[in-house]
Every structure is written in structure tokens, then in C-alpha cells.
Amino acid sequence: MELAAQTMQLRGRVTSAVNKEPLAGVTVSVQGRNAATSTDQSGQYALEITGNRATLVFSQLGMRSSQLVVTQTGIYDIQLQEGSDELEEVIVVGYGTQRKGDLTAPIATVDMEEMGKRTVSNPMEALQGAVTGVQIVNSGTPGTSPTVRIRGVGSFNNESPLYVVDGMFMDNIDFLNPNDIAEMSVLKDASGAAIYGVRAANGVVLITTKKGTLNMKPRVTYNGYVGFQAPTNVLKMANAREHAAYAIATGNETFVNNSVTKFGGTAENPAMDTDWYQELLRSRALLTNHNLDIQGGADKITYTFGVNYLDQDGIMDAKNSHRKYNIRMQTEAHVTDWLKLGFTAHFNNFHNYSPDNAAFRQAYFASPLYPVYDPSLELAKPEKFGSSTVIGMPSSFWFANPVATAYYRNDQTKGFQILPSAYAEIQLWKDKLTFRTQWSQRYHSTHNINYQPVYYIDNDQRNNNSFLRSAQERSTNYIFDNLLTYKDGNEKHHWSVLLGQSTREDRWRQTWVQANDVPESEEFWYIGVGAQGTASATGYGEGGFRNAGISYFTRGTYDYDNKYLLTATFRADGSSKYQTKWGYFPSVGLGWVLSREKFMENQTLFNQLKIRGSWGKLGNDGIQPNAGYATVFSGNNYSGIFGSIGTTNGSRIPGYRMSKFFTHVRWEVVEEWDGGLDFTLLNNRLSGTVDYYHRKTNDLAFERPIPFSWDRVYGNWGSVTNSGWEVGLQWKDKKGDLGYAIGGNLTTLKNRVNDLGGLESILNGFPEWSAEFPSRIELNQPINFYYGYEVAGVYQNQAQIEADPIAKTYNTQNPDNPILPGYLKYKDQNQNGELDEDDRVNLGNYLPKLTYGFNLAMDYKKFDFSIALQGVAGNKIHNLNRAMRRKYSQMNADAAFIKDLWTGEGTSNSSPSAQGSVAPWNLQASSFFVESGAYLRIQNIQLGYHVDLAKGIPARLYITADRPFIFTKYNGFTPEVADMGFDANVYPIASSYSLGVQVSF
């Protein structure tokens, strides 16, 4: 530190080297210091700094940044070249920013311009295929969030990454519109994410919303599109003819005969042929989105204001839609030269109508032999829906009329969310020591109303009394962050230290009431003692939770001449959720920028080359809050009835039940190390990253089934490792008027279970089906693999059955129900001549071994075109939809299933006969139901045209197709299956086609 307070007065003008125009809004910062300013309208800047030597950095997005070493007061004019400067780019990292060149962690930034091209309602959907290591699984229902997995599955509880929106922790970002986002960074590994400690085990997505810049003329941008969605890849179910032949072959000819008698046709060709999916789906569902954005800044204040509106109909032909509008404002004021104050608020308001997704399952099951509407049913009211009972099939829940199920559902949710946050930044000591304090809150309130009217279709599909359920939920969360940052440096050395402390609390509360006999008009949908309707002694309840946390964290960075980089972080987290309250999460990262070394000076191959490595520990707080003590269930639902004698009605005597199974739960801790390479070659045209990651989750917490009970007990039962490679490459070039960019990314994943706490294995599975179609967790195998018999072929004739020891043994024991030709042949793994529990093997797993994405963008004169593809490979899906035949043998089948059936000797060696397909022998857990889940999907195609509406008002017209094509062999609606890979009841994915316009002035 100098004794004399020597200062330098620096000013000058920044212009563009291309057209000599002054550049406004260029950030002028001092390397290693907190000081920064930006150029005004005429490109002028002025800065006063201490010392007698400093490096000024001039940077702006879209221009190559420039550095200038200054040693005295003076005027310094600079010209900036066009282009991008990858390593100078400033990246948002945890609790601050860093130059991309200084990163020791593989932090992926998302190109928001590319993201803006996707017409999706949830910003995370737009990431599909764009970032290495990130797998997105979509659900089709409008208004719901996709499943996001970063680097495999390291936890059962919460696969989602932590979203940090302007400092506020969120669990999902579906309220945001992609247009609102200025920067999105994905922190994938320990050293990048460890600063978020307990929440960071699944990765962190940092989002900063758009802000104004100083001295910027107000800029208004409008971006809107209108289009429609259409269901894609709709599975073809068997038509009447195929279904009739199948029903006859499986012993259900009464249904066919009844249908022919009532509706005409012949047994080979019945006249009634209902295509349930076609009846249930809309061919066109409207989608429209409008966004208006104003950004600007004066000398000491920046502001931004945005409004957007989204209206999306669902593809089910029933009341289902998603409507939301957002208002966003942000302002930052430089009150004095050492105090900055800022305020951000998001206001989000939405109204959703949720469809009954069970209707899709029922459409899968429903027989084409009865009609949607049947005027001949006298008792049906208010609408004359058809019923399967007229052809003799019992209806019950599974075989209900799907169109009726969709029609009689009325489930709406209205809500709003406010996220205000305020911060103050104080410069305590020239531009070295800064203190920042931020208070962020979240108020979220929803009201859900579910009404079922009185209706009658048949004995089983009926509702005798109308039913109303009204539930109100409120969430109030807050985070209070305090950060102290010290940045300093001299010629060659630069360092910074961050000290931080954070307090947070999440509260959620729900109040619900329900009643019967509520009138049909929406105005009367109230429940209470004086209201319409009959209340019930068990028709009300409340639920809630409160979680709190305190953290202390610190980060130190050091770099020597921008060549040798070191980052170290440490965080201590306390959480109210567990019995072991505190966790400690360190991390360290190292980097070496080879391209700045002397020995690299003369080579021309690499423009930039950096090697980096990191190690760290992260915690997972997303697991269920654990009681850690026995809990009591009391009240009306746990009280026995006594006194039910003769004509006297029984009444309750208060009772309770104890749930004694509990454990002490510890944090899940992920230990990760990562090594990688960042490079750009060939004059910055080719850039890429290569990473190897290894993540071990210790104390994996999940619910384990226990014998003797349906209860599952939650605890830390094992550890799992995810490892693999991530490779990303990008080529950008311009030849004359044609500019093009080609990029690709690829992630491999190897998942292994290391430890099960002494147990040999744990059985798991899709909740109601885990006994019939189990999945298994075993040491040294991928987690939750499908466990069953391996199909070795089909018995083609009786001689083969006699010759096979397994079949022979079974037929001797069960002469009434023998194995016949056309039945599946299972492999006898242990060669003991009998099919038993030891013949079950690992049939595959739902985690893709390879996830990849590919994109191509071209621009020529006023046109631009881009196409993005995304795919996975190496994963398997259990077709639970087909496997449900085990319990529901009268269900319909998809056309491909019927076509593949064995019909005689030599016709198939992988599918059973029709008769066999309903025999329990062929409906066991086996590889017959496990299919490859690999797919390649064209994610997005866009064509745009630039036009000037008037002078200075550039506009862009574009047409987009989102998810237009998918290539897959899987026999289901979509190969994107969440949870453990059991495909049941999935809402078909929709593709959307839209026309939009973007104007800024």
C-alpha cells in the first residue's frame, strides 16, 4: 500500500474498429479491483484509481475485449474489434462473477439468444440437448416442469438442481419466461457448486434476469409468437378388426359377439371402431406468447421493466390449459460513489386447468368395440356417454370411458407469486473491499378447486353426489445473504477473498376442505357450515412444513499472471431437517492456462488452452424432512367404530396409531472430482471442452421397503457413483455473406452402486407394481435395474416343450394349465431344470449411457436458419403399459404388439401367441417388457428473416418448429419416461409450430 495517496485520473473514448462509431455501454474495469464504470452515449468514460500502475479492461458483449496498462493520469482512447472473446467473458458464479478464463470449474453458460429461439413455456425445456452433462426429460402437461438431471442420478430424493434466480433459491423456474433471462450458468461440479453447499449436490443453475446498463438509451423490445401444438408420435392402438381377432384368440369372444349384435358388422369386421386417442386428443392446441421489455439507464440509475403473457392449451380435448402473465421490474441506483442500492421484483400470476391424466391410461385400455356416445343408454345422464358394459366388459376404474373421464373433470388452480428482493452494495475501502447484503423473499399462493358433478354412465362409472374440494396453499420463503469481498492484486498476482453468511427459511401451509352435494354453478363452490353442500367429519385438514437453514461460507481465488489459477471454497451448513444438523463442504480447483506460457507463444495451433481440475464435497438438502422420532396419527381416520349394534349407528371412540419405524437421517454428501480441458483453435473458430467427472454420493437416502408391511422406511442406505466423459465442440466461421456455426455435445454416464450398508440387495419398483415387476439395487450394478427372467425365445412346437426341462417340470406340476406352443422360453441361468428365483438377472437400467446434442446455425444476408437435435442411447424402458395385462387382461393392445404376436411355428421368436399373452407364464417380469429407450429427436428448427421496419427499428420474423420429429424404436408414446423408467400413463408429447416477430427500438 502506498503511503502517499497517489491517484490517477483516466478518461477517454471507446470506438468500434469496424465503423469508428462511438460505443456506449462498454464496461471499463480495472483488473484485480472492484472499480468499474461504463461508457456513455458518446463513448466517453472517466475513472479515478489509486496507485501508479493498473490494467484497464474494456469489454462488451459482441466485441473482443481489450486491455491497456496505464501508469499515469491521461486520456486513453481505445478501439474495439468485433468478435467474441471467450476467456474474457464474465461468467456468473456463486455469489459473484468471474472471468471465464479464470474458472477452474466446468461452468457451462447458456447462449440465451439460442434459448430464445425455442418456443417453450419453461426455460429448462429449452436446454434440452444444449449443455453437456444435462439431461432433460419432458412431461407434456402444460404448466408442469420437466425433470432435470445433471450428471446422472446421484439421489433418489431430489434429482433437480438448485435454481438461483437473482439470489433467491427456487425449486423450479417454470414461472420465468425465457425472454426474461439475461444469463444462465450451469454449475456442474463440486468446485463450482460447493459454494452452495447443502443444496448443490445435483448441480446449480444460476439465473440473472435482464438488467439495464448505465448510460443507455431506453431500448424497447417486443418478442411474440403465435402457433399451435399437435400431438406427435401418437401410438397406434389396435383397431376394431385387430382387436376382435385378438379378443377371440384370448377367449373373450363374448365381447366381440355382443358388439356385433348391438352395433353391426361381423366378428371378423365389427362395425363399431372407436379410435379413443383420436377422440381424446385435439389435433391443434393454441399456443401464444407475448413479451415486452424496456431497458435503460441514466448516469446513476439503471432500470428494466418487462411484461409477458403466455396462453397455452393442452392437447387433451377437455378443459385443460395454462395461462400466465409476468411483470418484472428491476432498478439499481448509485446513490453515492460508495453505495449502490437495488431492487428487483417478479410478479407472476397463473391460472391452470389440469386434465385428468388417467384418461390417457383408460384410452390405452379401452376396447374399440363400443362407442363414445350411446344414445340408447336410458339411465346415462347428463351426457349419454357409452359404456363397455353394453358389450359385456365390466367397467370399473380401468375400463371407464376415457372421454367421459376427461369431460367430467374440473380441476383448476389459480395462483400468484411475488419475488421481491432488495440489496445494498457498499464500497468500504476504495475498490478493494465491498460489502453486499441482500434480502430476497418469495410469496406463493395457490388455490385449487376440484369439482366432480353428479353423473351416471353405468353401475361403476357414476358419481351419486357432487363433490368439491378446495385447497389453499401458501409458501413464504426468505433468504438473507451477507457477503464481504476483498479483491486485490498487483502486476502479476491477483487474489480475492469472499466471506459470506446466509440465513433462510421455507414455510408452506395448506388448508383444504371438501364437501358433497355442492351445486353445479361455480358461484356456489364454497364449503362451510352455512354454505351449500354437506360437510363431512373428515372433510377438512391442514398440512405444513417449515425448514430453516444457516450457512457460513468462504471462497478464495488466486491467480498468477492469469496463468496459474487456484480457487478454494468452504461452506458450513446447518439444516433443521436432520438429526445431524451441521455439514461441512470444502472444495478446491486448480487451473493452468497453457496458452499463456512462454513455450506456447510461438505455436499457432491453440489460441487458448487451459487444463483444470477440481475436487469438492456437496450436500443434498432436498431429502424429506425426517422426524427422527416416532410419529402419531390420530383423529377421525384412526378411530375405531363402536356401538354399531342392531339399528343403532356406530360412532367413533378416539384412537391413534403409532408409526414406530424411524431412523436418524444424515445429509447425503456427494464427493466429486473433475478434470478438464478448455481450448480454442484455428483462430478462435473451433472451441471445445472435454471433462471427466466422478461423483460419489455417500449416505444415499431413500425409502426402503421393509418386510411384513407396505410401510417404507426412510434412511441412509448406501452409496452410488456416477462417472463419465463430457465433450463439447463448437465451430464458428464466416465465409463472405454466409456465417455458420456447428456444435455438438456428448455425455457418457456410468452409474454403479458401491455400498448398501451391509445389505446384499434392495428391491424397489414402481409403487403398485413393485411385486410383479421389481427393480433391484445391488452392489456393483447400476441403480434400480429391471430384475427378471431373460427371454431366450419362443416354444415353436410341442416337441420343443417336451425337450426343455423347465417346461417339462412346469407342465408336470400344472397339468390344468400347461405351457403351450407359442409361450415364451426363459433362460435357465443356474441350469437346474426349473424356473426359480435365481434365474432372474439384470435386464437393463433407465439411465442413458450416452446423452448427446447437435446444433447447426447458418446466417446468410438477411436470413438465418438453425436446427438442433438431441438424443440418448443405452437406456432401457420397462413398458409397464403393456405389462399391465398381468392384472387387466381385457385391455386393448397397441397395433404393433398384436402384429408381432406368434401365430404359428416360425412366425416369431420373441413374442408369445395371443392366448399366451394373457397367461401368467408369459406375464412375469422378463425382458419381453424391457425395450430400448434410445431416441433421436429433432428438437427445434427455425428460419428467420431480418427486416427494418423503419430506420433504427430492426425486426426479425421467424417460424419455428419445436420437437417436430422423433426417431425411436420404443413402443410407447414417448421414450422420455421419468422416475425409474417404468412407462405408465404418460401424457403424449406435443410438437409446436409457430410464427413470431421480434422488434426492438
Next chain:
Amino acid sequence: MNTVQYILLAACITGSFSLAGCSKFLDKPLENQQRSEEIDYTNTAQMYAPVSGVYRSAADDNLVHWIDLSIRCVRDDDFQQGAPTPNDNPELMAIKNFQSDVTVQSYWGLNQSWNSYYGLVIAANNALVELDQFAEHIPETNAKDLARNRQYKAEVRFLRAYAHLMASRLFGDVPILTDSEDIGSLATINKSTKDAVREFIIAEMNASVPDLEDARPNQSEHIGAVTRYSALLLKAKAAADLAGNDNSSSYWDDVLDATNQIIGSNKFSLYEDLYELFKIKGKLADESLFELQYSDFGLGTGDIVRPGVDWGTFFRWQGPPGDQKGSPISGAGWVPPSQNIVDFLTARGDDERLKATIQYCGEDGNPATFATTPSGDEVYGNEFGVKYFNGKAYLPKSDMTPGRMEYGANNNVRILRYADALLLNAEAKVRKGQNGDEPFGLVRERAKLDPISNVTLDQIIDERRAEFACEWWGERFNDLIRTGKAKDVFGAKFVPGKSEFIPIPQTQIDANPNLR
């Protein structure tokens, strides 16, 4: 830095640390989940609550689940089949045919049954621990409350023993679970032989009988709770199982003694009208020794306590299938009575029992026709060829609360009744060379049949079949096994030593290999 800035820095740092300081901030219990520590064990008025919870558990689900019902029923010759259509749950027919291969072992229904019975056992074990906690807070001098505590424990032990009996009658050698707090032990516990299970039941009942109330269940402090005589009957049934077909077995003494006590109390009598016994008027009659109670509180809609889930209650599952034109007398049509039992009852001229047990789905099951029940309900036929539905599960519209459309709403599920004690008493007497005419005659008389003198064993067994026809607890099948008549009735497909029991579900073996 100037002074203002120093002050600000100090303020910021202290402010942030003080707000974070409170460790209480992290230490609160979970919201909305009552801790067990908050139960006031000194309040003896609350002492029955854990017991009430166990009764509710048994009534909600553990003893009446529709698939457990179907598996228990389908094994004997009183019931025709499982589901109305052949391909629906074909494993039930496999069980009916005494198959025990992999498809049966992986059947979800068996796993449900296992979890149902043991779920009740675990609930009972937890309630006993609770009652122990209450007992710790009762002073030695308060003999009355100590006696009540012992009585409540005995009630819970009865329910636990009954669950073990059901599990063992289905699966044979099963574990005896008296301590279920330690999850680790659940995963390693060994099986006990079926004989050991029944000896456990007898021992438990011997210990419980002195503590239980000397009253009928419908006279009990909590109306409908189990009493001394329920425990005695359960003991007699376990002893009869152990005695098997051996007339010289000492267990017949136990049977005789226990049933003599029940009869000798003079508290029980057979309900006059067998048809009405199973309807509303017959709820908790003087004949009842163990009954699961339900209520719709006299309301046409809203609050109701029912045996199972709304689409699959115990009653609805046995209701007549097909298009019943909006009538509440309708159901899924599972486990219908067999032609065999209809013929058996007709051949004996047993009209009262035919009326009580068998109801008709139209004329011969024809969907275009209807049959009128003795209570005046019109029941149509169906497309599946199902001709009969269970009369003992039938509740007429006239008995239902006005406005209710749920078949069987407000009716109870009868498990143990006095007729069983009388017939066991007669059987024990006859096997020991004594005369069993008196108890036997009472049962005959109620069924409006002529008395038999010097009744033989075979006549008693036949009378048991007729009296308990189509009741849901596996009695008929158990009677055939213990009297050695199973092979005669079922023929070649019944293999003695193997077909008596169903294999333990594969899922349970995977969770605890000692169950193999």
C-alpha cells in the same frame, strides 16, 4: 475509510451474525406431526385410544381387503371362482387348483395378504408398547386402572393372535412376530412351524382370558370389543387345528373346556332368523363373538367408515355384477357361491340356510331377467354367466340409510359367532366318545331342521359346512384339512403335505431370506 464507512461495516457484520446466532432456529420439531413424546401417558382416560386404533386398522383394511377375501375364499368348494371373467387375476384359479409355481409366488395378491395380516400384527405390537407406557404411570394402589390396562392389552393380544391364525392358515409355517420395533430383526426373523403358531395362540389366549371382560361383546364397556369368550373361542379353534383328525389328542380337552365355558356362561344365544342375522337388525347380536364394526352415521352422504376402499369394499366386491339399472344392489361379482354349495344345501332340504346364503342374479344369470330377493330388491343377471351372489354379504335397500347408494354401507362384518362354539363343542364331545346332541340340536333348531340323535362326526362336519357356508374366513377349507377329507373332495390335484398351504410371496423372501 471514513468513519461512516467503519460504522456501516461494523453494523453489517454484527447484524448478519446476530440474526444467524440462534441455534433454536434449527431445532424445532416438524410441523403438523405430533411427536409420540407429546402423548400424556398419565391420562388414563386416553388409555383406550391405542386399542381403538388397532380395531380401526383391522376394520379398514387388514382383515377385509378384497384380494385377501378372494384368496381365502377361492380355495374351497363353496365358491365358484375368483373374478367373473376368466382372464382377470387368473392366479386365483391357479391357487384354486393348488398350483405353487413361480407365477403364484410372484402374485401381488399373496403379497397383499401377507402385508395385511402382518400389518395388523405390527399395529398390535405398537399398541402394546403404548399400553405399557400407560401402565408405567399407574400407581400400584390403583387396582382398577391396572386391571383396565391389562384388559386392553388382552384385547390387543386377541387381535394379534387372530392375525397370526389367518396368516398361518394361508401360508403354513410363518414367523411369530411379538416385537416389531427393530427393523433389522424384521429382515432376519425365522419362520415358526404351523403347530408352534397355534400353540402360541393358545398360550396367548390362556394369558388373556382372565384379564378380559366377562361379558358378551355387545355388553362390553366399549360396545363390540372382544371379551373373554371371544378369546376362548379362538383358543378352541387353534386347539382343534392342532388336534387334527386324531380323536385321542389331548387338545380335544382344551376345545371341550373352552367351549363349555362359553356355553356355560349362559350369555349367548343363537339369533332366531339366520337371514336377518347378517343384516342391520342382526348387527352385534347375542350370537356375536367377534365383529368388525362400520358406520355411515345415519347420513345419506358424507362421512362414512367402510371396509376397504370405496370402489373395492368387502361388500361391493361380492355384490351382483352386470347392469343393475342404477340400483345400489350391485357390485363386482367376485367369489360367487358355487353350484356345489347350492346343490348341497338343496339336497339336505336346508331352506333357511339357502335363503340366507344364496341370492340369485336374475333367472339363471340371464341379464334380460331379474330375480326378486326376499327383501323385495330386483336383481338382474349379467353377461358373465354368474348365477348367484353371496346372501350373507347382501344388505337390502330397505336396510340402507336413505340417500346412500353404496352396497353394504353401515353393515358390520361378522367373524366369530356362537354357532361355531356349539358345533366345536359337539365335535369335541363326539370325538371323546360322549354325546354331542345338545349343542348340535340348538344349531339345527335355529335352521328349522329336524334334530338328529346320536349325531356322528360326519354329520357334524356337514352341519358345519351348511351353517358356515360362504363365510369368508377359510373355515370350510380348514375343516377339510384338519379332518383329512381334502383329498376326497378335491381329488388328484390336492397333494397332501403340499397343497394345504400357499407359498410365501417371493417379495417377502427377497426381503428376508430366512423365509425361504
